[in-house]
Amino acid sequence: MDVFLQQVVNGLSLGAIYALIALGYTMVYGVVELINFAHGDVYTLGSFFSLAILAALGVSGELHGAALLGVVVVTVLAAMLLCGIVGVLIERLAYRRLRNAPRLAPLITAIGMSFILENVMQLWRGPSPVPFPPVIPNPGVTLGGVTVTTKEGLAIVLALGLMVALQLFIANSKLGKAMRATAQDREAAQLMGINVNTTIAATFLIGSALAGAAGFVSGVYYGTTWFFNGFQAGLKAFTAAVLGGIGNIAGAMLGGFSIGLIEAIATQYIPAGAQWSNVVVFSVLVLVLIFRPSGLLGEALPDKV
Amino acid sequence: MKGRKPVRALRLGLLAAVLLVVPFADHNNAHVDFLANAGAFVLLALGLNIVVGFAGLLDLGYAAFFAIGSYSYAIFASQQFGLHVPFWIMLFVAAAIAALFGILLGAPTLRLRGDYLAIVTLGFGEIVPQTFLNLAQYTNGPNGIGSLDQPSLFGRPFGFSATPYYYVVLGLIALGIVAARNLQHSRLGRAWMAIREDELAARHMGINATTAKLSAFALGAAFSGVAGVAYAAKLDLVSPDQFGFNVSVLILSMLVLGGMGNVAGVIVGSLVLSFVNSFLLPQASNIAHTAGFTYLDFTNYRFMLYGVILVGMMLLRPAGLLPSAKRRAELEAALTDPALAAHEQTEYEGAHAR
Numbered sequence: 001m002d003v004f005l006q007q008v009v010n011g012l013s014l015g016a017i018y019a020l021i022a023l024g025y026t027m028v029y030g031v032v033e034l035i036n037f038a039h040g041d042v043y044t045l046g047s048f049f050s051l052a053i054l055a056a057l058g059v060s061g062e063l064h065g066a067a068l069l070g071v072v073v074v075t076v077l078a079a080m081l082l083c084g085i086v087g088v089l090i091e092r093l094a095y096r097r098l099r100n101a102p103r104l105a106p107l108i109t110a111i112g113m114s115f116i117l118e119n120v121m122q123l124w125r126g127p128s129p130v131p132f133p134p135v136i137p138n139p140g141v142t143l144g145g146v147t148v149t150t151k152e153g154l155a156i157v158l159a160l161g162l163m164v165a166l167q168l169f170i171a172n173s174k175l176g177k178a179m180r181a182t183a184q185d186r187e188a189a190q191l192m193g194i195n196v197n198t199t200i201a202a203t204f205l206i207g208s209a210l211a212g213a214a215g216f217v218s219g220v221y222y223g224t225t226w227f228f229n230g231f232q233a234g235l236k237a238f239t240a241a242v243l244g245g246i247g248n249i250a251g252a253m254l255g256g257f258s259i260g261l262i263e264a265i266a267t268q269y270i271p272a273g274a275q276w277s278n279v280v281v282f283s284v285l286v287l288v289l290i291f292r293p294s295g296l297l298g299e300a301l302p303d304k305v
Numbered sequence: 306m307k308g309r310k311p312v313r314a315l316r317l318g319l320l321a322a323v324l325l326v327v328p329f330a331d332h333n334n335a336h337v338d339f340l341a342n343a344g345a346f347v348l349l350a351l352g353l354n355i356v357v358g359f360a361g362l363l364d365l366g367y368a369a370f371f372a373i374g375s376y377s378y379a380i381f382a383s384q385q386f387g388l389h390v391p392f393w394i395m396l397f398v399a400a401a402i403a404a405l406f407g408i409l410l411g412a413p414t415l416r417l418r419g420d421y422l423a424i425v426t427l428g429f430g431e432i433v434p435q436t437f438l439n440l441a442q443y444t445n446g447p448n449g450i451g452s453l454d455q456p457s458l459f460g461r462p463f464g465f466s467a468t469p470y471y472y473v474v475l476g477l478i479a480l481g482i483v484a485a486r487n488l489q490h491s492r493l494g495r496a497w498m499a500i501r502e503d504e505l506a507a508r509h510m511g512i513n514a515t516t517a518k519l520s521a522f523a524l525g526a527a528f529s530g531v532a533g534v535a536y537a538a539k540l541d542l543v544s545p546d547q548f549g550f551n552v553s554v555l556i557l558s559m560l561v562l563g564g565m566g567n568v569a570g571v572i573v574g575s576l577v578l579s580f581v582n583s584f585l586l587p588q589a590s591n592i593a594h595t596a597g598f599t600y601l602d603f604t605n606y607r608f609m610l611y612g613v614i615l616v617g618m619m620l621l622r623p624a625g626l627l628p629s630a631k632r633r634a635e636l637e638a639a640l641t642d643p644a645l646a647a648h649e650q651t652e653y654e655g656a657h658a659r
Contacts, residue, residue, distance in 0.1 A: 035420050094616055103419050104363050105619050108561060111365070111554060112615025119609035127605065231550070235431070238424060275439045282428035289421055290413050 013152035015260020016159035020214035021237035024207030030247035037110035040234015041117035046215020080209035087208025121227035245295025338467035343579035344474030352528025358566035360521035361501030366430020372548035374533020392456030403530025411522035449544025564625025
């Protein structure tokens with residue numbers, strides 16, 4: 001039972017990363033109906049930005065107390081900002097011009113963008129995995145045989161916090177309202193005086209910023225980062241978004257945690273599970289798309305974004 | 306049109322003659338070897354063109370069928386299981402196996418919308434090589450299966466020269482072109498075009514969209530099954546790392562570069578990219594190395610090139626370098642081609658914005 005609960009904790013922290021990435025997929029899909037294939041690479045870019053920021057701050061080892069809090073807050077915010085800018089640039093340079101093209105054109109462009117980003121990162125930090133400084137001290141809380149390390153706690157708390165903030169923002173702010181309107185009917189929104197271009201850019205900004213936060217979390221969580229990480233993480237996060245019901249924020253979180261749990265438990269209980277965990281996750285994607293394409297929460301909360 | 310026929314036949318004959326004498330004129334085995342490999346990718350591009358170009362279904366896991374074709378040959382024609390099915394028979398068997406998997410993948414997923422379908426095929430493309438990797442007791446895992454049977458013709462084995470493979474691939478391409486062009490203009494081909502334009506309308510006109518899409522998947526997969534057999538036999542080795550997402554995107558880039566839906570364009574696109582990969586980038590790296598930039602290795606960044614091709618072509622010339630001339634002439638077809646329509650649309654909007 002302890003082993004199972006431990007895997008649940010592992011799965012939840014893994015799922016927190018997927019959930020943060022899935023939010024970006026789901027927001028962008030909700031508003032412009034595009035699978036932003038480059039989103040997974042923006043997430044990897046987030047971990048490389050975090051590395052650069054930590055280096056600029058002169059951090060290379062464990063921190064404690066106020067210094068730890070300060071460094072984490074600064075790094076996360078800066079990585080979010082930089083990734084947000086990259087996301088907006090990608091939208092402006094590539095996707096915007098294809099907004100009315102047949103659907104496959106922007107998707108193919110997004111795949112190309114993904115390849116470009118991966119290679120830029122490879123040029124920047126080389127083809128091998130790069131170690132991430134162990135900023136966060138290892139010990140955590142042990143509750144009856146189950147250990148939650150500080151980084152796992154950070155992943156879960158950060159993901160939940162950002163999700164609540166996002167949910168409030170979209171429900172209450174003017175820009176959030178504009179996003180919901182654009183998602184429902186772009187032309188009608190435009191006629192109501194909503195600046196659709198700004199709204200879509202804001203969607204990319206927020207989605208990419210969340211991926212940037214996930215990039216930082218994954219860096220401290222795995223202790224390493226690699227230019228090609230975004231491909232698989234992106235696919236799993238997309239699976240999470242679809243599982244939760246694409247376009248639905250709470251669904252993306254639910255899907256993210258579910259995929260994390262499925263992966264952790266499959267790794268533990270299927271013989272040679274680590275080898276098959278990808279196969280399991282993709283099989284989930286196929287099964288969801290076939291039997292419940294609207295996802296887990298797709299019907300209960302039909303609001304897009 | 307009638308007057309152009311003899312000219313066309315002459316041109317084709319000339320091209321065929323040149324292609325047939327290449328191995329005699331060019332004694333550099335590396336060149337023939339390159340052409341044989343490039344030819345396998347022409348076959349792959351022709352096959353993917355049926356799925357993406359004709360039927361408009363974005364398949365991001367096409368390399369999976371290539372893997373299935375290659376592994377079919379490795380399993381049925383090597384010491385691995387002591388089976389030695391002849392190469393020529395395996396061409397048909399692998400085509401059938403790949404087509405079967407095309408149907409298996411297509412049947413449950415073809416109801417999905419275009420971009421969802423793309424992601425599911427991507428997942429399939431990841432699962433297949435992963436499965437070959439994980440089933441190590443049958444496939445030797447990451448080491449792959451080597452020492453495949455050498456093809457032979459009239460009792461004479463192919464040996465280690467690339468020349469016989471060159472002729473085999475050339476023949477297969479010729480058959481592939483004829484098949485692709487006939488398909489394009491067949492009843493089925495017109496059904497594909499109708500579905501690509503507007504599936505709902507096509508269904509209302511009585512087209513069985515499910516059958517048509519499944520046929521596209523199966524026929525496209527069959528091409529890569531054949532290509533897989535030829536490629537595996539020539540390389541004498543199959544291993545799971547030859548069939549990743551990169552390969553699927555490489556083939557897609559060939560289509561996008563040349564012109565989706567146009568047989569000639571697709572062939573040109575695939576030859577250009579093969580040439581760039583095998584000659585231009587290594588050569589550029591050599592020049593950079595001799596010039597003192599020893600850290601520059603352009604071959605590591607060829608995926609950057611694919612990315613630039615995909616983005617650049619979609620933004621600037623979505624119909625490809627060689628959009629079908631016929632299509633341009635036929636206003637109707639030009640207007641209904643999704644790639645060309647996209648082009649028109651952006652131009653139209655651009656004009657209005659100005």
